[in-house]
Amino acid sequence: MGLAIGILRFRLFEVEYWWFKSWLWLLGGCVVVLVDMLLIGLLNTPQLYALGLSVVLTGFLYFPLRQWLLGKLMPLENQTLQDFLARFSTSLAQADSPEAFEQGWQALLQARFAPQHLTLQAATLIQPQLEGNGLSLRVPALTTDFVYQLSGKQMASRLFSKADIKTVTALLDIAQMARNASDAREQAVREEREHLLHDLNATVGAKLRRLADDLLEAQHREATEEALQALDTTVQLSLQDDPFSLQAHLQAWQTETAHRTAAAAVQLDWQVADDLEQGELAPKQAVELTQFLREAVTNALKHAQPSRLIVRFAREAGSLQVSISNDGKIQPPETWQAGTGMGGMAARIRTLHGELHIQHLVQQGYVRLDAAIPLLGAA
Template sequence: MAAARDAGLTPAAAVDAAAPHDSASSGFASAPAAQADSLERGIVAARWLGWRRRGLVVLALLGCVGLFTLLRMLSASPHIDAAWRSNASGELVLDSAGDPALRAHLGQTLAGVVLADGSLLPPEVLLARRSPRWVVDDTLRQQQLAYGSAYAGALREGAVRLKFAQARVPIEARTVPRGYAGLGSVFWLMTALALVFYLTGAVVVLVQPDERNLLFGLTAVAQTTHLLLIGLDTLPGFDFPARMASLDLWLRVSCDIVTGAASVHALSVFPRRLPHQGPIALASWAVGIAFIVTVAFNPVPGLWWWTQGLQLSYFAAGWLLLVWSYRLTPHPMAIVMRRLSLAVFGILLLLTLSVALSQGNSDLQRFAAGPGSLIWYVFQASALMLVPFLSRSQHVMREFTLLAGISAVATSLDLLFVAVMPMSQFTSHTLALFLALGLYAGARQWMLNLLMGSNMLTTERMFEGLYRTAREIETSAGDHTEHFARLLGDLFEPLELGHATRSAPATRVVGDGSTMLVPLPRLPGVADDLQPRGSLVLRFARRGRSMFTREDARLTDRVLEQLVRAVAFDRAVEQGRNEERARIAQDLHDDIGARLLTLMYKAQSPEMEDYLRHTLQDLKTLTRGLAASSHLLSHTGAEWKADIAQRLDAAHCELDWSFDFDRDVNLSVVQWSALTRMLRELINNVIVHARAGRASVSARYHRGRFTLRVSDDGAGRRPETWAHGLGLGGIRKRVKLLGGEVHWRENDTRGIRCEIEVPELGERG
């Protein structure tokens, strides 16, 4: 679709260009040619799937090999076979040990680790999380890196000297390989999550290896690396793999910057390619790569501040690009991703403020670098992984992202409360938990609506559209495509709605949720040459504020299915009505007509014979009208004139008749019956109640609008005071049945005139 837009094609033309060739459009093709064409398409499809399947297998194997290599390295890394816990004072206490030399000191407090040069490594360093990425102070970060390097060197020696507060001399603890069982359950969970994100990125890249998907794959690799590094932080004990200690800080900073730069680059080409996209992408990568190289070779003063500021700048720039993109083209993906990026920016800003305000509190620093950063990275990764599936039914992914976001907010609020307000950690935990739960309960649906766009479709509105469309199809002739288009346009309010001549195999959502293709269904009881053909192309739902989803496609199928059923039911009901009318007309003709004819021949006076003759004529008109399924407007007008002239002549009332129409249309039985009975009732009022000497009847049909005016010079006055009995009430009901309006007014001289207007009469072509 993007290529079609670049080429200047309409949505319908784009679908025609991309739609698969069907047999209906090539009726003159021979069977062997059609089979060869089908075979060729099958070979192309097999090749298209073949190399992608092989590529996915290769990438999956590479990921598994890399993960297995990491697991082998971790399982072979030296480890003190002991479990530690923190007491109420924040000191490390030996809880259990597999080393016999340590079992004698169970329950004792660790004073530190004696290094090779005799210096004592304090337990506060061991309590700190391994990664220095979230340490704000540069001095503390360098000190933690130095201590970590020294402790890693002690582990490589095969023995670590531990100094307990209750012991006079250090205890030498032997190191053993950690093994797979010593990696911990949280590490396995983070590893599985990282593998899922890696494979998701691989699938997205292989489905369509274009620029934006390659950038998404790069972001997926960065988030996978983040999750693996977080998994290393969760290893039991305070041992950290020596090979990773020197790379941890640089890897985390690089992944953060790569994620930001790739996001800006991707948002400059999607949902639409922005003007000056090249310089924008080049600038984002130039700044990011320069910062990564600087961190790799030189210590950067204020590293944490620079990293956080650069991350926030990337997210803010991405939000501005989405605002610009939506102004140029109101793509629903732009507004959805704008809301998502705003949520990510807000949570990162809140976490940054919380960590910055917690300086000087070692407990808060450990919490921020541990659980705080873990929850943030899980939320960021899940939010990024959510983007390819926004237009699909991925409820679990959306809920997981929402929960991760609420957890990140709760963690940031907890840090903020402890850092700013004089309250205990238990109080801050409880308050942050209740606020987060309240935020989740109160804002869950609102946040999902922000992500997906609020759905304004209601049951009442849907059934109203179904009923109206079924009536339009029933009363109209010709192509019914416009009726389907009007129904779907009212339901989804697209910015663009077009018609493609080739039919899609099924209703589906394309273009990342911007477009929905709807094949037109066959209608029962409609000739083949009048059946709607092709597909409807809907783009930019809710006036560009929402995306089409798979739920919308399923809803569309159900709505069209119900519409076809409603049309079939209406046609069956109408057929039953016609049969019943024909039966009644036949009974009236055979029974009542025969009796009236007998009475006419036996009439004892000319007046009675004339009255019965006119009654027979009225009965003939009535039965013919009931038996016919439709009536030409010109024939109906002639019948009206003959009937009215005869009745007014008998009442010694003159008639002024005027009938004008621009097109001779067929009236349905309902329309013919309603108009005939209304006109007879109005003429009856002229004769009986007005006692007029002249009546004027003017009928006009122009562009589908029918206007009827009946005027007299009788004694009628002040029609607004009339009591509407069966006669006038029946006229109002019949006019309402036809969808028109009726008014009675006084003439300028004398008498009353009745004006009836029906906006749509007859079959619409």
């Protein structure tokens, strides 16, 4: 009768927890009565002492057994929010981007409720809510306009309850505060970086401009102009956080390289594979590749004095392949003395987690630089 009234009053998913607790309470009372009867009937213990002994024995045997049984049948319900906060805070502390926060939030929901199914749906939800009489739990994602659908708590062995709503609401508040604090910190760092880069461009750029105007020799003036151009490009690219179109950069690199080779009376053979039209570059990749290409072209025009320069871009196994060849005055690479140019190019490619190789194609009469860097989004 009590369970029937509970179903009508509290709905099924509320009765489940109280049903189990009620049977434990009933079992505890029966154990006390049974021990009391055994002491009186079998051991002829006086009634004055039998009740006290039965309570003592039950307390030492039944209650530890009850707690062990609760931990086995309902392990997550036994774990308080304070017990879970240590793991929760560790996961949030390791997140360094919105994507990492979202992945951490999803992993924590998986660990806390062990659902049979967890899916991400496009929807708007402010607070967690129950569905299907406790069969499912909908939880807002940290990213707006998305919701996590958790179905089958503890691998479909339990039902979600209002207590789970309170728990996940508290965890969601903490996760949102941590992400907001991270966003505020990143915004402060970004603003400080922009301020420093603008100051750098204003002070160093102005000095380079005055120096270029005062220099008499064309060679020195050209070197100063290149330094000023490198500074402007680095500042502009560093101030942008979104990915760049690879196609747009390829066109800009071609225009700049064509202008430099034409001024040096060198024929330019520019080759770009068709599958690079939809690629993207991270800001750091754009900065380092721009400087790498400039240094490679400068070394070829300055030291080799070629009649032809070949620049080729292709995609291979998720990497961007860059090859720069020239037919100038060539010495075997093993006899080269690596200076600032070669060291700088190698360092830039290493920064992008790529590889740089030099080949001496004797039969063709070319020296070729081959660089490979992982493209944005490649595994």
